[in-house]
Amino acid sequence: MIKKVLIANRGEIAARIIRTCKKLDIKTVAVFSEADQKAPYVAMADESFLLGPPRVNESYLNVDKILSIAKECEADAIHPGYGFLSESGRFAERCEAEGIILIGPKSEVMDMMGSKIAARKAMKKANIPIVPGTDDAVASTEAAIEIANEIGYPVMLKASAGGGGIGMQVVSSDEELIKAFESNKKRAQTFFGDGSMFLEKKIDDARHIEIQLLADHHGNVIHLFERECSIQRRNQKVIEEAPSPFISEATRNKMGEAAVDAAKALGYTNAGTIEFLVDEQENFYFLEMNTRIQVEHPVTEEITGLDIVQLQLQIANGDRLELNQEDVNIDGHAIEVRVYAEDPKTFFPSPGHITTFDIPNADYIRLETAVSDNYDVTPFYDPMISKIIVTGKNRIDAISNLKRTLVQCKVEGIKTNIPMLIKVVDHENFKSGNTTTAFVQEHYLPELHTN
Structure with missing residues (x-):
């Protein structure tokens, strides 16, 4: 043990x-x-x-x-x-x-999924739908232009390694691609030690929906349903919820089954997440696999009643999963917001001294935090300082609880994105579940410029 x-x-x-x-x-x-x-x-x-x-x-x-x-x-x-x-x-x-x-998983599986190009190839081999794009690294700007014209603009230029939106950019013309290719290549090389770039067709009005997986060392693989992660800024998630307000029960089952099939094909073990882009017709396409626990794992825990970290430890210890797929059920709704030490208008980091950190306490609130009163937020790390997770008997109830929580938060001494979170949660498109990956660009940022 x-x-x-x-x-x-x-x-x-x-x-x-x-x-x-x-x-x-x-x-x-x-x-x-x-x-x-x-x-x-x-x-x-x-x-x-x-x-x-x-x-x-x-x-x-x-x-x-x-x-x-x-x-x-x-x-x-x-x-x-x-x-x-x-x-x-x-x-x-x-x-x-x-x-x-x-x-976590074995090193060879981690290596394969750590390269988005290798991951695309592995998913294609496992018959998991992938976004149309390149199967190999693009060698030059000239080659990228030729491929982009074959795929059709707009396209996503992406770094093969890393994550967090680094080395990723939407381009809509040859001119934009010429400007973006070398700069993103250099940025990826600097951050990840790998400047390999590839192209994918941009899926319009896409949603970012992911499936949480658990797999033991005895061949048992289950999924814990999906998380909706479409509210993003700078290609990084800000609000996540479970279950998704968009997909049907039939699509939920298909995505879960596809994710389980992919994990089995890889010989995957421990906790992992397969991320998909989902279009308006609920067609889903493999985006990437995260071979670790996710920032947003608490929303899955809240609707299933499971402790994913505990299950990770038990799997690593060699224990069998005691859960079958039919044992896992959805109960209620959960939403997580990431609280960042950043300017809510520019999204620039805002390190400094927190004089007051006061988050409401209620039975529907779960707080995961890295800070407290009289705490110094340094410029050395990611500016996320806390996660606030709220639950409700349904999505309407959860949104009401979240709004109530956010307006009562009191964080002083630094700027945070709480004002942004309140605006997003209060938006009619969010309330109705109409949340694509373009939400911040289409609804939040334009509102800043008109006020």
């Missing part, structure tokens, strides 16, 4: 993992940078170790240091959370070589 887990992450996800480990009587080890010494999660763990300076390459991406600490404190498993090393095949390989359990 896993007895001690090192959490190779920080902030709210580290606190979230520690909470479940305590419930299972598993000892926890926190690691932290110099910038995070006073972070709440550090005090929550049974043991804590300094990684190094604030910059990620000297702390949360320092594989040698993390593994050295794991061996020093005799941790038998590492949970990577999301971001940082969570989808690094190289890190997974090092863990395997050191005899440390990485709570």
